Amino acid sequence: MHIASVRELVSAEEWALRVDLAAAYRLVAAYGWSDLVFTHISARVPGPEHHFLINPYGLLFDEITASSLVKVDARCNKVIDSPFPVNPAGFTIHSCIHAAREDVQCVLHTHTRAGVAVSAQKCGVLPISQQSTFVLASLATHEYEGVALRDDEKPRLVADLGTKTYFLLRNHGLLTVGKSVADAWLSMYTFENACRIQIDAQAGGELVHVDPAIMQGMGQVMKVATAGQGPGIAWPALLRKLDREDASYKT
Template identity: 75%
Template sequence: MHIPSLQGQVSPEEWQLRVDLAACYRLVALYGWSDLVFTHISARVPGPEHHFLINPYGLMFDEITASSLVKVDQDCQKLHDSPFPVNPAGFTIHSAVHEVRPDVTCVLHTHTRAGVAVAAQRCGVLPISQQSTFVLASLAYHDYEGVAFRPEEKPRLQADLGQANFLCLRNHGLLTVGRTIADAFLSMYVFESACQIQVAAQAGGELVQVDPAIIAGTARAMQVQTGGMGGQFAWPALIRKLDRVDGSYKT
């Protein structure tokens, strides 16, 4: 399909955000975390207006481009002419987070098999891998209340998330937040890996748990491992990987 380019019609800052968010959608598809068209990744547009970018509802994640992303307000109402619909119900979780976390640029939500499997376990994320220690250092849980489209659920979700960067949505899936799109993506990569490892390990013998004292020092360990750069440490390599596969997300 032909989508007219918005480059030059939006600010340079918004255009770069669009490119990075489109790349994030493509990477989620590339790593096998998408659920047809049924999850979302949102990003706050720079400025005081509380505007956001979200996927055009109905496109697969590997179809999304910088110009096809739709700019919406806090109520998920479209703010520019776009041939694509948006999904206000799907934005409920995202708007709840953006509303109370001004430190967050990106909210990334998935329904992967491993993520939902761990979200369905009473124990939640177990401290049984290096990956899990990074998650457990900033993890919160939110109980399932049905498909998340009711505004009355938002205060409870906000309270449960607090200042955490990882949220396990019981019986539903995984959510990460980040100061940047790169941060949210790297956090989801670690979260998803921890869940895949847990499900695989539970099929074997007795599990060995990590000492809680190690988990307490994980935030510092992550800072050292990424040179204090967070997700930006891995993002350029991920972009190069994506460009080798398909660079059309930048259009």
């Protein structure tokens, strides 16, 4: 599929963001988190216009490139012409979070088997793994209201998320936010693994819960664990992995 490059139509800063966001889509596909074409990762474009980038509806995540990402405004109007539509449900969830959270550049949402399974459990995320301790330190929950098509759900989504990083959408899936694409992706990696571990552990014997005292100050623990680099400790290596396998996401 030929998609015309938009590199000359956007700033260098926006192009770098497009490359990172396209990489995130490819990595979601590579790690098996995609749901055909039905989930989304969005990123706020730098500047006062409150534009953001989201996936072209209809492309598989391993097809997405920097140029194919659709730039829309707060009303879902395309800012740069694109042959692809935008999923209205994806726009509902992502647009309200971007509007409410100035600290958030990227919103990543998945419908993985393990994530939906845990979202359907009354107990939610259990403190039974090291991964879960990071999630529980900044976890919010939103009750299911059907496919997210209605504007009246936006205030409840925003209120339930608050200032948290991890968002459990009941009977629906997982969502993370971050100050960069890399931040949101690494948080989802942790969230997804916490859910997979939980489902696997529940198939065995009695569960051992982590001592609540251990879960204090997990933000500082993360800084130490990543040598102060946060997602920067892993993101460059992930990009190198993509480059070795298929660098077309950069086009």
